[in-house]
Amino acid sequence: MDDRWNRMQDLPFSRLNARERAVAICNPGSFNELLCPRSKLTSPHLPAMGQTPQFDDGIVVGLGKAGKTPVVVVSQESRFVGGGVGEVHGTKMVMAIRLALRGQRILESRGRSPGDGGQVALVISFDTGGVRLQEANAGLLAHSEVMDAFQAARGKVPIIGVVGGTVGCFGGMGFVASSVDVLIMSDVGRLGLTGPGVIEEVVGTEEFDAANRALVWRTTGGRHRFITRDADFIVEDAMKAFREKVSEVAGWPLKKISEKRIIGTEEMVLEQMRLVGLAANDKIQDSWDLWRQFGNKDIEYLWDSDVSEFTAHAKRWPRGRIGERD
Amino acid sequence: MESMAARRTEWTLRKNEFQKRLCEGRQFVDEPGSKTVNPADCVSLLEAVIRSGDRVALEGNNQKQADFLADCLCNVDVERVNNLHMVQSVIALPSHCELFERGIAGLADFSYSSPQSARVAQMVSDGKMKIGEIHTYLELFGRYFVDLTPDVALVTAISADRAGNLYTGPNTEDTPTIVEATKFRQGIVVAQVEKIVDKLPRVDIPGEWVDFLVPVGRPCYTEPLFTRDPALITDVHVLMAMMVIKGIYAQYGVKSLNHGIGFGTCAIELLLPTFAESLGLKGKVCSHWTVNPHPSLIPAIECGFVESIHSFGSEVGMEDYMANRPDVFFVGPDGSMRSNRAMCQVAGHYAVDAFVGSTLQMDRYGNSSTAVAGRIAGFGGAPNMGCDPPGRRHSTASWLRAGRESTMTRGLIGPVPRGRKLVIQMVETFGAGRVPSFVHRLDAWTLMEEAGFKVPPIMMYGDAITHLVTEEGIAHLLRCDSLEQRESAIKAVAGYTDLGREANPKETLELRRQGIVQTPEDLGIDIGDANTSHLAARSIRDLVEWSDGLYRPPDRFREW
Amino acid sequence: MALERLEFEFIGEPENGENDWEYLHIGHVMSGDLEILAERLPAQANVTRIHVTTSAVGFGSVWQMVIDEFMATHKMYGCEIWINDDGATPAVVKLRLWQLVREMSAK
């Protein structure tokens, strides 16, 4: 078993499936799945539409340990209906957050405090286009339940988001990923609201060609999100890199973790208003315009360099210090 | 003296005509004595040098396209210029079809039209396009020098100098062939180039063969046709690729070869540094290639599997990589690769041990076709690669062994030893949408009836095929000694298709015993172990890493 | 447009492997692919039931042949096997079944 865990550490995160990611992000042998495929709790709605269900409904949830921290892990499977959130999938995610909070309360009731194994963390690996259209209404409601549960967990259970799968994180799950405490992305990961195909449909191919994958990644990919600070960390597309970063962050003091948030307070809203101001009146045509504004000179170099060089040289949005709509 | 034909007295009619057109065209050059025409005057230039009914070679390749000239040709006054006879390798762009829609052209002789296959079929059925013949590349090139010599050639290059010398860069492709055929029969040659420079890196086409230059200010459209994302290779592809390597390459010692562009061959290329290496095949197989610079060959090149690659055309993003691997690629003194479709087709026809391709459909005789009703896609170069050239006289180990095993054909020439090229078809028993690949009647027959062809468009005739590989196993068709046995061998690997279900299990066992059919098990390949983790690269990004950043994939393939 | 459900049953002597597994799960439900869940029945059981749910309707006889071949080759008696299929070709079905067996021996 540990052999397999070791092998997965050396593979690209993007290549692993949801279950492998969940297993490999935890310490070896520590992951314990809830509602595993054997429970066969599948979507009752897909079969009625002639679509084959999957035993885990495209999401893996379980308990494990990351470094010294007990974690609840949620991992979406984009291979199954694009990672779309349906009734079962959504409820599993909501429950995972609530159970993390319950775990935290149990520890507190035992008099444990953060620092001596008394902090539970929630880790969510997003790989989804958002609402599953076949179960659209239930999927939409589940999003609101997740956001509420996030707010309930704030300041109690740190939430660590991970975006490094092949689909990335789009639709309503984009809101969710932006509401975590710490977001870790690889440069394969993408974060956005509207998918590239829809944008192309709306604004035209001239302005946005969805087949131009480099443009798509430039607009929503991990490198760009790191520069705008939506992602706190950018790591290589390697399972090991994600695991190490998650273990590290999960063990931070709660206060330090919460400071990484980008939304969730009045100050942060005002900060975001200033960032938005930079883009008003078509001043920004391309993400690289923004990179330049933040003082990045050799854009092509940043774009092609490996992640460690990129991290070392990228100049990020100075958070709140510049920008005002004119 | 008996009555004799009157003696011909006129010997320069073509030359005179050429001079006349040249004069008319020259009114559009930017200054006296120059060959350069402002792009804004290009339509007028074409109206001046092209006459109705002319045979026009519009450079349409697999990769680069004379797209600007094609657009200009679409915009000539149809009253002045019409009824053109287009001769071109590939009908690739919408503008190539537009010429027929607008009545500027009426007749086409070509090789390949897959990118516009549905529209070509529609235009033929609407009577807007007449097809002379559909050729293989070599046939069409041959006819450029016999009965399809162009009156006007519209070609494309990267840059030119003022004297008209052209630099084509790595995508030389068809340009030398077209220009040579046109110019030496007193035709007009017009070239679109990105820009005019003082000094070219190298001269691919001599300036005196070029009459007019149109500096367009942008690169011509170039299709990355041979880039396959390794992420799309399936476990079934890996299984079949393992079988080809272990069951054919290793057994015959295939050193020189051509690969088609399917994912099966892509899987083979990516298994060379891993699976083939583990079988100890480095240096023993796959050393000399006649293929386009497939990015999926990078790991095999880096691992020293590959000694040389000559190419029909280039591939977008491979330029720097090739320039830095001059021991492997055909690189000019200027440091950049030069391709040549005609030369590489000759090489692939005569000078390789094996061809591996894939197909959509195969019948019980092993005839294979990619034809689909309602689409006219042509042949390209595959039939020239995928056949045993009767003119071949040199020998290699693989060729000799395949010849020895060719029971049926050997009988016709008595005891004289003769070799054979391996022609390998990789076919999954069911294609996309669970459509069976093995059929009783090829769709090519339907297409023949629809389009009024004289013969069904067969890509590879059954008698050319030496090996059929499906996920069920390898059928060594060359080892069969009768048509009946060949049919049984085909059925034995046709899986659960209707044709496959006709297989007699006892007969299949006997074929396996004789080594005519080999299953993965017979080859010592564990089906359960066939998966993509064996590939040396599993994404475009892996290929970039293998190349040390020298391979720069086109934007449409960059997913990071 | 409904899904098709197919049931197969085999009876035979389980092979005495020393493999130590309770359940196995491989694959994903995606176009042209499938997931397989195999659960081991109590030690003495000699029956194997295979439940197929597929979106490709009307291929029952092909499933029968592929599964017959699988059971004839691997003799996986004493299991309950659940397959969720989204139109995989026989080649893919066969490959996944064989991968399941390999997974079993790896455990």
Add this chain to the structure above:
Amino acid sequence: MINFYGRGRDAIELIVDEGSFEENVCGGEKIDPEFAESALVGTATISGEIVTVIANDAGFANPHFRMVYAGLMGLEEGLKMAYAVYLTIKADKDKPLAEKRPIILVVDTPGMSPGKVEEIIGIYKSTGAYQLASAEARRLGHPIVAMVIGRAISGGFLCHGLQADRILALSDMFGTMIHVMPLIGIARVTKINIMLLEELAESNPVFAAGVSHFYNLGGVDGIVEEVEDMRASIETQIAEIRRLKAGGEHDKVGPWSRLMSGIRRGGRKTSEKVIELMEEEFEKALPCWLGGEDDEPTP
């Protein structure tokens, strides 16, 4: 029958005390009146009680972002609404639970702006910020009631409406639209036959458009049949929310309560099973995960 598409202002007048609505003032602080005008925020009174009002005014396009028109919510709109909520929280921060002022959401939005610049900046943060602010206000005790008067669509509804304690909607008679995507769109994307979807939609509320479907799923708490009843319904809800919060029953309002309603109303039967089974398995897994009660913390 009348409808309220694009008539957020008219709806506000029907809900609040006559003439009491003061635009661009929240919790006593002023907001730039030219900033994101289609996000209509302000303060009013209902039966004399001060409330914050957040609404869509589809009549305004955002002159600075061309993809913001017809009530679509853009980068600035979400942030402005979030800001209004935070000003509300701040104004009442020292007040006891029972005196936290209500927030009334008047919902009529066709969704979020799809655009390139919206993606470059990250529009998900604007709407995420608004949802977090609303959830925080709700959990601090502010009664939040959403009144769907026109369109409550997809991500638009998610951020402007679905974080409320209670959601009311005008009945289908008023052309009220609640959905993620119309059936025709779902059919196109999923490649499922539209006739089949139409047939299934009659019995299964899980994907089809409509107020009653959302009601059955719990996504709408109450349906208002007459325009004149909006105000009274909202007041009733505010009272009920206050009562529940005073009793500490935070799970009886807001999104979780709607999940429970969905289960009770039969629209989310499978969710119930998921909850039960997960709790069961969690209890079983606890000792292994957190150690037994007497265990030392594991390193």
